Amino acid sequence: MDKTPDVESQSLGRAPLESAEKLRTALRHGVFFLRRMDNTRELTSQQISLMSMLTDGGVRMTTIAANLGVRTPTATQSVDRLMKSGLVERQPDPADARAVLVKLTRRGHNVIAAEDRHRNEVVAKVLARLDDKELAALDAAMPVLEKLASPRGGMTGEHQPRPGVRRD
Amino acid sequence: MDKTPDVESQSLGRAPLESAEKLRTALRHGVFFLRRMDNTRELTSQQISLMSMLTDGGVRMTTIAANLGVRTPTATQSVDRLMKSGLVERQPDPADARAVLVKLTRRGHNVIAAEDRHRNEVVAKVLARLDDKELAALDAAMPVLEKLASPRGGMTGEHQPRPGVRRD
DNA sequence: TATCCATAGTTAGTTAAGCTAACTTATTCT
């Protein structure tokens, strides 16, 4: 949708384009940072995200997919893998026979807790190298990042996760 | 109670753990944000990262891999795909017959430029919804994020990209 | 100089994580 640059694009001509460039690379590097942390332990970031949302009880497949921003088959698949590792289990939803509730197993609970703790410690150790000013800057930016990243505040009215392929 | 302000001695027991938690989720959501932007156009973030480093001339496979933080087979593979799309090409390195120089094709140049412009505009549009204070906060945090994410400032003396598999 | 080891890339095979399309089973709505 190439909307002709009307009203608010005037506010766009300024710094934002530079900031956008910087933000993009910073985020990209942030991804690397997260990923670099992925080794050493047995779970990927995706798996952590998924399991983290199960700590308070069973969650439906559809909800999982929506929260992760992926399609349901992807959620099914991820859950399958975690099930094979004995970290989560499926249960019928008493409220709806079509639906499924995904829950952490006992072991899943332990694993996610330990993993979370470990990662926080690792990040904390890195944060410890920052001086107070830098830490404050980071802290101040966090809610802004959250706001940007939230589906609502972000962009993309619909969520439309990924194109998959489309080779040309 | 707690919150003993004697700074650097134990350093780790205090706030950092909370900040770490927040940072981790913020970054994770940032990833979603980036990914949500991936549709609509024909390149993935990885491909953009790769192509971006070729804008100034041919780059060796090994260098590409190192810059992306992946192993060489992964770089080979990614380059293969981009080659199939006609966006990059391989050339022998005159300085070393074992090596290969990966370059953007004419079309690759055009595509990466357009893509970059487009993404900056999209992000800028989102940034435009922030007030000055929020924008300033983001701006202030950017260098800190960069510092964290840089291989040196980050962690992991060696780079050791990802565990790949390790099924149990 | 001839051998030996290190370096640059590729190939093969595996996994995780996405997607769409098509399908089954329940639920809901008219």
Place this chain on the structure above:
DNA sequence: AGAATAAGTTAGCTTAACTAACTATGGATA
């Protein structure tokens, strides 16, 4: 009751990682 909708799964494909094993070139050194 019958049609439409919603929840999940299955199948088949792509991208992006990894390791292990290989080829070929470049350097070192005995």
